[in-house]
Amino acid sequence: MWAKLALKLFSREFRRGELTVISAAIALAVLTVLTLSMVTERIAQSIAQKSSAFIAADRVLGSNHVIDTSYIAKAEQQNLKTAQMLYFDTMLFANDEMQFSSVKAASSGYPLKGQLKVKSSLNGETEVASGGPTLGNVWLSESVFYSLNIDIGDVVELGAALFNVEKVIVEEPDAPFNVFSSSRRVLININDVEKTEVIQPGSRVFYRQLYAGDESDINSFYDWLKPQLKENQQWYGVKDRQSPISNSLNRAESFLLLAGLLGIILAAVAIAVSAKRYCERQYDPVAMMKTLGSSRAMIRKIYLTHLLMVCLMAVTVGLLIGYGLQEIATHYLAKSMGTTLPMAGFKPWLVAISTGVICAVMFSIKPLFDLFDIPPLRVLRRNLGDKLAVSRLHLAMSAFTVFLLMWLFSNNIKITLILFASTLTLIGVLFLVSKVIFGGGRKLGLKPGNSWSLAIASIQKRANVNAVQLISFSLAIKLLLFLVVLKNDMIADWQSQLPDDAPNAFLVNITQNELEPINTYLAQKNIQVSEFYPTIRGRVNAVNGELVAREVSLQDNEKKDEEARAGIGRELNLTWLETPPAQNEIVQGQWFNENTLAEASIEESMLERLDVELGDTLTFLIGAQSFDAKITSVRKVNWATLKPNFFIILSPDVLKDFPATYISSVRIEPDQKRDFSQLLRSYPTVTAIDVGNFVKQIQSTIEQVSLAIGFVLTIVVLCGALVLISQVQASLGERMQEIVILRTLGAKSRLIKNATLYEFLLLGGLAGLVAAFFSDIALLIVQQQLFDLAGKLHPHIWIIGPVAGGVFVAGLGYFMIARTLKQNTQGLVRALG
Structure with a gap:
């Protein structure tokens, strides 16, 4: 009822x-x-x-020492695609010329995501490569051809091995978005590394394993992998990297x-x-x-x-x-x-x-x-x-x-x-x-x-x-x-941050003598160029006189000094400017003035990382020379802009006696590429980094x-x-x-x-x-x-x-x-x- x-x-x-x-x-x-x-x-x-193309995979395992190959076997059992890579810097020789280059050695599966684009000649059409170099062949970025004065078919010497130059690298999906990274890119087969005899005990080598597949399979694999990861190994995806994307x-x-x-x-x-x-x-x-x-x-x-x-x-x-x-x-x-x-x-x-x-x-x-x-x-x-x-x-x-x-x-x-x-x-x-x-x-x-x-x-x-x-x-x-x-x-x-006229390339490693003629050439060719920043590599060695912890190598069984103060563990790119960059905002303290002596401006995340505050003194080490600078301002940096940014900027008086190179961003229109290539031929030591694809993505x-x-x-x-x-x-x-x-x-x-x-x-x-x-x-x-x-x-x-x-x-x-x-x-x- x-x-x-x-x-x-x-x-x-x-x-x-x-x-x-x-x-x-x-x-x-x-x-x-x-x-x-x-x-x-x-x-x-x-x-x-789509964004995974920026790391050439869905996930990457990075390490400063050799990674256990059993990880690859386990991943393949869980239906994941895999690839292996390693990076190292070395000299490349050809025709009595030499060039310091960044070498990437990759397995045949590279890249798992994105496209590797190459050319068969310097003036050829761009094409998508179906795989990396085969044994005995090497692919080089365009700037290396100009630096060594070589062409397709020539032979280059890498360590104890000789390689045939086969392709021109136009675009790598996982090329580092870091304007200070070398664009002298060299790509070889990972199975050719041993015969080069370049990697010796103590060599600075970075290892990567790439993984791609369904998210559930990746998460399941990571659950198995996580307990085995070492302290200096890093598991990351595209959203874990600090970048505009x-x-x-x-x-x-x-x-x-x-x-x-x-x-x-x-x-x-x-x-x-x-x-x-x-x-x-x-x-x-x-x-x-x-x-x-x-x-x-x-x-x-x-x-x-x-x-x-x-x-x-x-x-x-x-x-x-x-x-x-x-x-x-x-x-x-x-x-x-x-x-x-x-x-x-x-x-x-x-x-x-x-x-x-x-x-x-x-x-x-x-x-x-x-x-x-x-x-x-x-x-x-x-x-x-x-x-x-x-x-x-x-x-x-x-x-x-x-x-x-x-x-x-x-x-x-x-x-x-x-x-x-x-x-x-x-x-x-x-x-x-x-x-x-x-x-x-x-x-x-x-x-x-x-x-x-x-x-x-x-x-x-x-x-x-x-x-x-x-x-x-x-x-x-x-x-x-x-x-x-x-x-x-x-x-x-x-x-x-990304207007229609945003920079799509960077010029790096410009010397003081090259600065004026390059600037004049760009102006004559109507190539849009931004400010030139002086740069020099240096390390934060101490805070208020207390030494910071340095990076250690677990491969060489080094022990980390737990008593030492937290540091950076690597060299930084330092610069000195009279006025703050446009993409920086002063959130604490004051910028340098005419009477400034030995002062530093620090980015806010670096302030937290070093656990310092306004008034603290940083000790820097450049080569064998050491100097102090007092923190007088803190900056908020917009890292999403495609412009050079710096963790630490020093007052001009500090670095005026140090030799430096310059960096600038440029906007290259399609009809200006030939003029830009001519610039690189005229100044072979200048490095050009193309970020046009990154902007499009x-x-x-x-x-x-x-x-x-x-x-x-x-x-x-x-x-x-x-x-x-x-x-x-x-x-x-x-x-x-x-x-x-x-x-x-x-x-x-x-x-x-x-x-x-x-x-x-x-x-x-x-x-x-x-x-x-x-x-x-x-x-x-x-x-x-x-x-x-x-x-x-x-x-x-x-x-x-x-x-x-x-x-x-x-x-x-x-x-x-x-x-x-x-x-x-x-x-x-x-x-x-």
């Missing part, structure tokens, strides 16, 4: 709209989580796969994660409002059922059945729509990117289902328990049970639920705590502001019979309800403004992320609209009563329509103004703390917020009650009954 009654009541309430909004809110929460999770996971995998990927993932969290907050607010309103609407039916003899157990079964049916239906619909949306979205994104997006795993499904169930249960359970406690006497005294409408326990449970959902979705406690705490603060401040504004509004002198007067009177009458609506509207608008502005700022920041990444962000914003806007719908739906019954009373008193339809429109306009405008204020403050904090952007205020959203809020809320609110306004008085009375 109770089941039949439950189904009948469910059908009736669903037609009335209360359960519709709850179901829609739960479904939207589910589809939001599923869609965002699947789209972002597939986009992230696609970007990561890794920074862009991490920042993009943070934004998509943030957008998903905000979407969940909006959907959760809609569910909470709708569930509470639904239970309040059931107070009278429950009281009537109790009067007619229904037991508490029977009522509990009826409404818990309603909850179960709503949950199952909404979760199912949310999953179906969410999957369809992500298929449409990923198809469009894949077409725009010109690629195929990999499939997502099971995690998005599990998180989406969990979100739907948690939302349905946690936001409904307390209002339902209150509903079961409604006394039968409410049929005579309609105010009995109204005190249950506001419950601190319900608020606490709702807050805990939102926190749990955010944590479940993000799996990042730091971001979750920041957003959760800021949202609670916003709600508290908004509630106080709304009380002050609505309370102060009662003193306004307004004429009766005026639409504006009626609108403000309506706002005053529902002060508590409107306070909740203001909070909901402001929260929705604030989050939307927040995401839109953050997206624009983030992409603008990327594009400012970063720009491609930005475009892909921008598409994904646009889709995410669309979902969040839908969540914001649902919050507004749920709020208007919650007050629909009361508005119907007011319309009946006003019509009975003789009010014209035009007066009522205008008053309703003005009421929503005022609420939306006020919500937009408050949202703009808090959005700007939140942006200032989040940009600096989470996205490493230069925080700034956005005056334009102070205008956009109120205007957009007023129009959006007024339009959507008026649309929601337009049907009610069109009904005649008799129909409204019947509907209320």
Whole structure:
């Protein structure tokens, strides 16, 4: 019997709209989580796969000593592709000429990701190599040909072995993005290393093992590998390296994660409002059922059945729509990117289902328990049970639920705590502001019979309800403004780092004598060139007179001095400048002045690494010469720019007597390549580093992320609209009563329509103004703390917020009650009954 009654009541309430909004809110929460999770996971995998070309693999194991070959065998057992490499620097000889070069020896599987591009002659066409050099052959970068005055087919001497010059290296996928690294690149077969006899005990050699395959197989292999890794071995992927591409990927993932969290907050607010309103609407039916003899157990079964049916239906619909949306979205994104997006795993499904169930249960359970406690006497005294409408326990449970959902979705406690705490603060401040504004509004002198007067009177009458609506509207608008502005700022920041005329090559190893003629030549050929930076290699040897720990070799059984102070372990590229570089910001201390003597400016991460502070003295060692410099400023460096950056910059007086070479970035247009090649032929000791492909890859990444962000914003806007719908739906019954009373008193339809429109306009405008204020403050904090952007205020959203809020809320609110306004008085009375 109770089941039949439950189904009948469910059908009736669903037609009335209360359960519709709850179901829609739960479904939207589910589809939001599923869609965002699947789209972002597939986009992230696609970007990561493309970006893996920068390390020629999905993961790399690096070491300063020989790596156990059993790792390769184990990886191949787990369906991973593998390759081996080693690097060393040595002299290359040919035609009585010699050149210090960087040698890479690779196995036949190299590269696992990306493309190795070569030419068969210096003036030939670029082609993609199907593999590396065969035994006895060597591939050289173009600058080596000029330095040694050789051509294809000549013989070069590397150690004790002779090699035939076979190809010109045009592009290596894993060429180091370090403008100080040598571009005198030499590629040989790894099986030829032994016959060169170059590697001897004590030689400085770097070993790499490359791995590529499914993420699950890689993670499984790493679980086996991790306990065996030595102290000086490093396992990394593309996002683990400090580079523009890794920074862009991490920042993009943070934004998509943030957008998903905000979407969940909006959907959760809609569910909470709708569930509470639904239970309040059931107070009278429950009281009537109790009067007619229904037991508490029977009522509990009826409404818990309603909850179960709503949950199952909404979760199912949310999953179906969410999957369809992500298929449409990923198809469009894949077409725009010109690629195929990999499939997502099971995690998005599990998180989406969990979100739907948690939302349905946690936001409904307390209002339902209150509903079961409604006394039968409410049929005579309609105010009995109204005190249950506001419950601190319900608020606490709702807050805990939102926190749990955010944590479940993000799996990042730091971001979750920041957003959760800021949202609670916003709600508290908004509630106080709304009380002050609505309370102060009662003193306004307004004429009766005026639409504006009626609108403000309506706002005053529902002060508590409107306070909740203001909070909901402001929260929705604030989050939307927040995401839109953050997206624009983030992409603008990327594009400012990589404008259309960004440098695509670097000139390194320029001597003082070559500086002026090279600069003149570039100017004559209209080749865009940036500032020339002097550089010299040096080591931080001591801090305040205390020696720092030096790098040790475990291969030679050296012991690390645990008592020594933390150091760098390698030489740094030092420079001296009179003014700070444009991409640097002084965050502590002051830059050098005319009277500066022996001072240093240090980058902030290096400050932490050396555990030093302003006023400390660093001792540098260049060759056999030692000198001191006092730290007088700390810089924040934008490492994402394609310009030379330095950890430590010294005052000009310190290094003026040391011989230095210079570095600069240049922009080479396609029609200037011949002129640039002529420059390299004229100055064979100058090294050119081409980063054009790197620029293209970063720009491609930005475009892909921008598409994904646009889709995410669309979902969040839908969540914001649902919050507004749920709020208007919650007050629909009361508005119907007011319309009946006003019509009975003789009010014209035009007066009522205008008053309703003005009421929503005022609420939306006020919500937009408050949202703009808090959005700007939140942006200032989040940009600096989470996205490493230069925080700034956005005056334009102070205008956009109120205007957009007023129009959006007024339009959507008026649309929601337009049907009610069109009904005649008799129909409204019947509907209320």
